[in-house]
C-alpha cells in the first residue's frame with residue numbers, strides 16, 4: 001500500500017511529541033501497556049459470549065522485550081487485535097484519541113506538555129522516544145495480519161503480514177542519543193521494570209519480561225572465588241492489584257490523584273477522594289472522586305453520568321448511570337463487586353437489586369463526605385459549590401423533592417449579614433429566639449437585592465437574609481418550605497408582617513389607593529399601603545403564585561412570554577411623595593395620574609422588570625420637569 005499522510009491535526013500532535021520534555025517521555029510505556037490491556041479486556045469480554053475465541057481470562061498477558069543492539073522495545077499482547085481498517089482509523093487519525101479532543105477544548109490556556117504529562121496522548125506518545133514504529137496486528141476472527149509502519153512525520157503505510165496469533169505486537173525503534181537526551185536509558189531492563197511499577201502496577205493482566213540476573217554459584221573447591229552466571233527467567237513485573245483493592249492506608253494521595261486523572265481524563269487533581277470497602281450482604285469496593293471543576297460538557301445533555309463497574313477486577317460497564325443519582329452526577333469513580341455476575345446483560349443490570357443497594361449505600365457515603373468537606377475545608381467547598389451547587393439544587397427540585405432530606409444540608413446561600421455563603425444549618429443556629437422564619441430575597445444579583453426597598457426594614461434590624469440569585473432558587477424554596485421546622489419566608493412579601501406593625505390602620509388612605517388603581521388600570525392588580533418600606537417611596541410585590549424572578553426566567557426562555565406575575569404596587573405613606581400625590585389628587589387630578597404612572601414605573605425599575613414603554617416614561621419625566 002502506498003504511503004498515507006497523517007491528517008493535519010495528527011501532524012501537529014506529532015510535533016508536540018517530538019519536542020516534549022524528558023520527564024514526560026517515560027509515559028510512552030504506560031500508554032502502550034494501557035492500550036494492550038484494553039485490547040485484552042475486549043477479547044476476554046468477547047470470549048464470554050463467543051466460544052470460538054477459546055480463551056479465558058488467565059490466558060491473557062502483555063509481554064515486554066528489549067533488544068539493545070537493534071535498539072528496539074517490543075510490547076506484545078494477545079488481545080482483540082486490529083484489522084486493516086482499524087489500523088487505518090485508530091492509528092492514522094489522532095483526533096480519535098480522547099485526550100487530544102480534550103486538549104483542543106481546553107485550548108491555548110494549557111501548555112501542550114502539561115496535557116502530555118498529565119495523561120498522555122495514547123499511542124502517539126511512543127514517538128517521543130522512537131523514530132520508527134511497527135505495529136503488526138491480527139484481529140480476532142481474521143485470516144491474516146497487517147502491519148502498520150511509520151517514521152512519524154512522513155506518514156505511514158499498511159501491508160499484509162504473517163502473524164500467526166491473534167493480538168498486537170508493537171515494536172519501537174529508540175532514537176539515538178543526543179547531547180541533551182540519553183534515550184538509551186529506556187533500553188535498560190531495570191528502567192522498564194521501574195516504569196511498569198510506577199505507572200502500570202494495577203493493570204490486571206500480567207506484564208511479563210525476560211529478566212536476566214547474575215546468580216552466584218559456589219564452587220566445590222574450598223577457598224575458590226564464587227562464580228556468577230547469568231540466568232534468564234520470565235518475571236511478572238506488576239502486582240496486578242487494582243488500586244481500589246489495596247488498603248486505604250497503603251495508597252498515597254499522589255497515587256489516587258494519578259489514577260483519577262489518568263482514568264477520567266482530567267488535568268486537575270480531584271477535590272475529594274472517597275475510598276470505601278463494604279462487606280456484608282453485598283460486598284464491594286468503591287473509589288469515588290469529586291472533580292475540582294466540571295467537565296467541559298457537564299451542564300449539557302452530552303454529559304454522561306455514571307461509575308465504572310467491575311466484577312472482581314474485570315470491567316463490565318464503562319459508565320453505569322444507575323449507580324449515581326442525577327443530583328450527584330458530577331461524581332466520578334469505580335465500583336468493584338465480586339457479587340455481580342460477569343456476563344450479566346446490560347438490560348438486566350439496570351434492574352439489578354444489588355446495584356440499587358450499592359447505589360443507595362454510596363449515596364449516603366457521598367453525602368456524609370460532602371458534609372465533612374463543607375466543615376473541614378470550607379474554602380474548597382465554596383469552590384465546589386460554585387461549580388456543582390446548581391446541580392444539587394436541581395436535585396432538590398427533581399422528583400417532587402424526594403431527595404430534599406438528603407441534599408438540603410449541603411446547600412449554600414449568600415447571607416446578607418455574614419456577606420458570604422452560608423448553609424441553612426448555620427443560618428438557623430444564628431436565629432434570634434423571636435425570629436420565626438428564615439428570610440430570603442430573590443433577585444438578579446447580590447448587589448441588586450441588597451438595594452431592594454422592601455428589605456430595608458429587616459436590614460436595619462440586623463436580620464439575616466439569604467440573597468437568592470439563581471433561577472432555580474425559588475423552585476428550591478417551594479420544595480423545601482422549611483428547614484429544621486423553621487419556615488422560609490420571602491423578605492419581599494408584603495404580608496410578611498413579622499417585624500412590621502400590623503395594627504396600623506390603612507383605611508384613611510383608601511381613596512388615594514383607589515385613585516392609583518384607577519389611574520394604572522390593568523397594569524397592576526392592586527395598590528396598597530406598604531408596611532415594610534422605610535426610606536423609599538414605592539415597591540412592587542408579586543401576588544400569590546408566580547414571582548418576578550420566575551417571570552424573568554420564563555422571559556429568558558421565551559422572549560414574548562405572556563406569563564406574568566401579579567403586580568401589587570405598595571406605597572410608603574410616610575414618604576413626601578405620598579403627600580405630594582394626595583395634594584395633587586385634590587388640586588390637579590391629571591397631574592396626580594401622571595404621578596401614579598411615575599411611581600409605578602419606578603417600582604418596575606427597582607424590581608428589575610422592563611418598562612412597557614420606555615419612551616413614554618422619559619416623556620412623562622420630562623413633562624413633569626417643565
Ligand SMILES: Nc1ncnc2c1ncn2[C@@H]1O[C@H](COP(=O)(O)OP(=O)(O)OP(=O)(O)O)[C@@H](O)[C@H]1O
Pocket residue numbers: 031035036039077079080081082090091096097098099100120121122123124168
Ligand atoms: N494494542 C492494541 N490492540 C488493539 N487496539 C489497539 C492497540 N493499541 C491501540 N489500539 C487502538 O487504537 C486506538 C487509539 O489508541 P490511542 O492510544 O492513540 O488512543 P486511546 O487509547 O483511544 O485514547 P487515549 O490513550 O488518549 O485515552 C485505541 O482506541 C484502540 O482502538
